[in-house]
Every structure is written in structure tokens, then in C-alpha cells.
Amino acid sequence: MFRINAGACASRVLSLLAVVQFIVQVTGTAANAAPTPQEVHFKRGESFAILQGTLKGWDLKEYSLRANKGQRLRLQVTSRRINWLIVRLYPANQSSGDNDLLNSDNNNMFKWEGPLPAGGEYVLRLFIRRTEARRGGSVNYRVKLAIAPGEQPK
Numbered sequence: 001m002f003r004i005n006a007g008a009c010a011s012r013v014l015s016l017l018a019v020v021q022f023i024v025q026v027t028g029t030a031a032n033a034a035p036t037p038q039e040v041h042f043k044r045g046e047s048f049a050i051l052q053g054t055l056k057g058w059d060l061k062e063y064s065l066r067a068n069k070g071q072r073l074r075l076q077v078t079s080r081r082i083n084w085l086i087v088r089l090y091p092a093n094q095s096s097g098d099n100d101l102l103n104s105d106n107n108n109m110f111k112w113e114g115p116l117p118a119g120g121e122y123v124l125r126l127f128i129r130r131t132e133a134r135r136g137g138s139v140n141y142r143v144k145l146a147i148a149p150g151e152q153p154k
Helices: 006-033 130-134
Strands: 048-056 060-067 072-078 085-091 111-115 120-128 138-148
Touching: 048 060, 048 120, 060 138, 072 085, 072 120, 120 130, 120 138
Parallel strands: none
Antiparallel strands: 048 138, 060 120, 072 111, 072 138, 085 120
16 A cells, blocks of 8 residues: 655655755846946047946946957056956956956955956956855945056057
């Protein structure tokens, strides 16, 4: 004779619901973790843009810009809580940390200038350090991003 143990069945259903809820939370968080980058546009006749915002907790902000190989990019990030911020700059098609042009988590630089190694789209990503994000910390930031032509060959 076949018997169904109601307690074991209910336990399995609850376990399955917990797994489903976890998956929904993880995938929802992952979807929020990779927002579509906001395109950076320069005003007519200008070669710089000012980007401002506020990050809270696990928020992150991404900006994208197109540039040519050899153009010089100048980046200056200011904030009253600059030590809470992590700033990354990388080619959009190579987002792993090994391809960062700037990663402030490694070198604490919040001013950066240099020639761009390739033409194409670049992403500037700002987010709060993990210890402050866990506490729900909030950071206002201001970024001045400027592009200048590269040096002409002699």
C-alpha cells in the first residue's frame, strides 16, 4: 500500500518555495546591478561634461561615451565621502577588472588622465564600497569628464 506523509510533503513544498524565492531575489538583484549606461553627451562647442548624482546602498551608476583611439580622457571625481566610492573605467566590450583603465579600489585615484587605447564605447561605473553599502550609506558625487584630441604624429 502507498502512503503519503503529509508532513514531509509540506516540508518539501516549503523548501521548494524558499528556493524559488531565493532565485527571484538573486535574479532581481542581478537585473538591478547592471543598469543600462546613461550616454554622455557634450554640449555644442564643449569637450567636457559634468555628471552628478547620489548613490545609496547597493546602487551603482554607469555612464557610457564613445571616443577614438588616442584621444585623451581626463576624469575628476569629487565627493565629500570620496573614500566610500569605487570608480571604474573600462572598454564596454571588456568589462572584466583586468581591462580597467582606472579602478579606484586598487589605487585610490580619483583623478585620471590618459590616452584611450582603442576607439569605441567606454563605461564609467561608480558604486559604494561594500562596507558602506551594507550599512545603507549614501554618497553624492560630481564627475568632470573631458576629452581632448590625441597627439598628432610628427
